[in-house]
Amino acid sequence: MRIARRSQVPPFAVMEVLAAANARAVAGESVISLCAGQPASGAPSAVRAAAMGLLADGDLGYTEAIGTPALRAALARHYGRWYDVDLDPARVVVTTGSSGAFLLAFLAAFEPGDRVALARPGYPAYRNILTSLGVDVVDLDCGPATGFRPTTAQLAAAHDDAPLAGLVLASPANPTGTMVTGAELDAVVGWCADHGVRLVSDEIYHGITYGDAGRGATAAGRADEGAVVVSSFSKYWGMTGWRLGWLVLPPDLVPPVDALAGNLALCPPALAQHAALAAFTEESYAEADERVRGYAAARDLLLRRVPALGWSVAPPDGAFYLYADVGTDDSVGWCARLLAETGVALTPGTDFDPVDGARWVRLSFAAGEAAVDEALDRIAAWQG
Incomplete structure (x- = not known):
C-alpha cells in the first residue's frame, strides 16, 4: 500500500x-x-484552579466548533486591553493550539500550487504544513543583512518571479526572537493589500518582549482587513500542553474556517477553553x-x-x-x-x-x- x-x-x-x-x-x-x-x-495559578473546579463539577462536553462565545468575547477584550483595538468577537476563532490555527488558516486561504513566502530561518512547521497541503514555499533569505526580518523589497522580487498568494510573518520570530516595528508592519500590510497577497501574522510570542517593544505590533485592526492573525495561550501564559490557540480572521474567512474546524476537530479542548477564561484576570x-x-x-x-x-x-x-x-x-x-x-x-x-x-x-x-x-x-x- x-x-x-x-x-x-x-x-x-x-x-x-x-x-x-x-x-x-x-x-x-x-x-x-x-x-x-x-x-x-x-x-497561571487561576487557570489551574479553574481547571480543577471544572474537573470536579463542570460541563466538559462539546463546545461550538470555533470556540465558546465567552472565550471569544474575552479574547476580543484582550485586544482592547493590549492594543487598543476594537475587535468584533465574531472574527475570533478558538483553535487546538496555534498549530490547529495554522492548519485551518492555510486550508481556508491557499490552494494547492499557490506560492506562499516565508522568512528563512523560520519555524519549520510553516513550511511542512504548507508543503503537505500542496502549497509552494518561497524562501526569503532573512539573515544578518536584513536584520533577520523580511523586507518589502524581497517580497516584490519574489512576486515579480511569479505572483505570491501569501506571506507568513512572525514577530517575535522563532528561532531568532527578532521583531518588526509598527511602521515595518504597516509597510508589509500595505504591500500585501496592494498586491492581493494574504498576510498570516504569527503573534504567539506577543507579551514576551524586551526593551521598548511594547507587547508587539499586531496586524489586527490595521488597514488590511484581509490579514489573518494567529496567536496562542502557550507562550505568554505558559499553557503549552493545554493546546489552545486562536485566529483573528477577516469576515470572509470565518464561515469556511468554521466549517473546516467542525469537520477536522469538532471543537477545541473544552476543559482548556473554560479554564482559559481565568487567564484574563488581573492576577x-x-x-x-x-x-x-x-x-x-x-x-x-x-x-x-x-x-x-x-x-x-x-x-x-x-x-x-x-x-x-x-x-x-x-x-x-x-x-x-x-x-x-x-x-x-x-x-x-x-x-x-x-x-x-x-x-x-x-x-x-x-x-x-x-x-x-x-x-x-x-x-x-x-x-x-
Missing part, C-alpha cells in the same frame, strides 16, 4: 533532541534542556508578566556571556530564544556532541534553515536564569 506524498515532510527535529535529552535524564544523567520553547512554570496577567521579567533576566545574562563564547547572534527582541552562529559547519553533530559530553540540549539550526542552518543553533532561555547560567558554564568549559 502506498504512503501519500503529502506526508513526506521532515520531522520537527527539536522533538527528537528533546526525546534524547529526556532519555539521558531518565538514565540519571545531569541534563539541562534548552532545546524546546516551553515555559518552565506552566499555566493571571501579573503572574505572566513576572515570568517575562524572569526571561528578561536570562536574556540579559546570555547577552553578557555570549561574547566570551565567540558566537554571533541574532538580536533577541522578544520570545525566549537565542539564535547563534557557533562556528561549526555541522550543527546537528555539534548539538549531539554537546548533549553527549555536557548534558546541555540545544537545537540545531537545520530545523529552521535548510540552507544555512548547519552553522547555527537555537538556545531556549525559557528554563530561566539559573539553568542558562549553568549551561553556559558547561558550554564554555567544553569549547575550551
Whole structure:
C-alpha cells in the first residue's frame, strides 16, 4: 500500500533532541534542556484552579466548533486591553493550539500550487504544513543583512518571479526572537493589500518582549482587513500542553474556517477553553508578566556571556530564544556532541534553515536564569 506524498515532510527535529535529552535524564544523567520553547512554570495559578473546579463539577462536553462565545468575547477584550483595538468577537476563532490555527488558516486561504513566502530561518512547521497541503514555499533569505526580518523589497522580487498568494510573518520570530516595528508592519500590510497577497501574522510570542517593544505590533485592526492573525495561550501564559490557540480572521474567512474546524476537530479542548477564561484576570496577567521579567533576566545574562563564547547572534527582541552562529559547519553533530559530553540540549539550526542552518543553533532561555547560567558554564568549559 502506498504512503501519500503529502506526508513526506521532515520531522520537527527539536522533538527528537528533546526525546534524547529526556532519555539521558531518565538514565540519571545531569541534563539541562534548552532545546524546546516551553515555559518552565506552566499555566497561571487561576487557570489551574479553574481547571480543577471544572474537573470536579463542570460541563466538559462539546463546545461550538470555533470556540465558546465567552472565550471569544474575552479574547476580543484582550485586544482592547493590549492594543487598543476594537475587535468584533465574531472574527475570533478558538483553535487546538496555534498549530490547529495554522492548519485551518492555510486550508481556508491557499490552494494547492499557490506560492506562499516565508522568512528563512523560520519555524519549520510553516513550511511542512504548507508543503503537505500542496502549497509552494518561497524562501526569503532573512539573515544578518536584513536584520533577520523580511523586507518589502524581497517580497516584490519574489512576486515579480511569479505572483505570491501569501506571506507568513512572525514577530517575535522563532528561532531568532527578532521583531518588526509598527511602521515595518504597516509597510508589509500595505504591500500585501496592494498586491492581493494574504498576510498570516504569527503573534504567539506577543507579551514576551524586551526593551521598548511594547507587547508587539499586531496586524489586527490595521488597514488590511484581509490579514489573518494567529496567536496562542502557550507562550505568554505558559499553557503549552493545554493546546489552545486562536485566529483573528477577516469576515470572509470565518464561515469556511468554521466549517473546516467542525469537520477536522469538532471543537477545541473544552476543559482548556473554560479554564482559559481565568487567564484574563488581573492576577493571571501579573503572574505572566513576572515570568517575562524572569526571561528578561536570562536574556540579559546570555547577552553578557555570549561574547566570551565567540558566537554571533541574532538580536533577541522578544520570545525566549537565542539564535547563534557557533562556528561549526555541522550543527546537528555539534548539538549531539554537546548533549553527549555536557548534558546541555540545544537545537540545531537545520530545523529552521535548510540552507544555512548547519552553522547555527537555537538556545531556549525559557528554563530561566539559573539553568542558562549553568549551561553556559558547561558550554564554555567544553569549547575550551
